Amino acid sequence: MNPDDLNKLVTVAMPFGKHKGTLIADLPGNYLNWFAREGFPKGEIGRLLALMQEMDHNGLKPLLDPLRRGARK
Template sequence: MNPEDLLKLVTTEMPFGKHQGTQIADLPANYLHWFAREGFPKGEIGRLLALMQEIDHNGLGELLKPLRGRRC
């Protein structure tokens, strides 16, 4: 993980699916856990979803609060 990945979680929108347009950091936990069970997509979006799922699973969502509103 790169430190920039945390900023990407609050600035990157989900590009497809039920939650298209929602920032990765704002995706519901059950959606992230579904990906963890079924498999994350390939590429950067999958890597970011896996990171967000790990953050959510470990109760570390507060780490992202200072980054909200910042841009890459």
């Protein structure tokens, strides 16, 4: 994992699909789990989706709250 990836989760929006425009950190768990079953896209977006799915699955989403506050400044 790149150290910048956690910041990207709260600043990068989903570029395509049903949830286009939604921040990666705000994607619903069932959508992330669908990617986990069907396969993540290649490249950075796939890496970020996989990281977010892992965080969501393990109940670690609250760890992003301090980063969200920093992203709003």
